Amino acid sequence: MSFVKGIAEDEKHVLMLLGTLIEEVRDAFAGEDWQGLRQSHFRVITLVPDEGISVTDLAERVRMTKQGCGQFVTQLVESGHLVTVADPADRRLRVVRRTPLGTRTVRKVARRVARVEDRWRAEVGERRYRTFRAVLDELATREA
Secondary structure, eight states, X not given: OOXXXXXXXGGOOHHHHHHHHHHHHHHXXXXXXXXXXXXXXXXXXXXXXXTOEEHHHHHHHHTSOHHHHHHHHHXXXXXTSEEEEEXXXXXXEEXXXXXXXXXXXXXXXXXXXXXXXXXXXXXXOXXXXXXXXXXXXXXXXXXX
16 A cells, blocks of 8 residues: 555655655565665666676766765675676776676566566556656656
């Protein structure tokens, strides 16, 4: 049951509504052992491209500090989801890449998220859900 039911319409701000949906996503992941990984780890792993990426560029993609991102990368290297290798163009730089375990985890996360989206799509209808996704995409990808 949603905690926003029973709250006056003029008090339902967007953060409250988004928070409710994020809780639904968290609940969808809660019933399974993710080897200590959290949604924040999934976001980092997912944003590592196949060709690899520097920690600095990954931090920018994830929208966190280089130091914070570096800590996530270290944790994900230790868990076997990522690996760092020397950049062939500049041996001083390190490139972050997904391991096969990291790739399997990204695919598993995508399937789980797809199930959540399928449920939402079924609840509100294809057209309304497509509009919802389009608006989210527009807001998330605009230049700030």
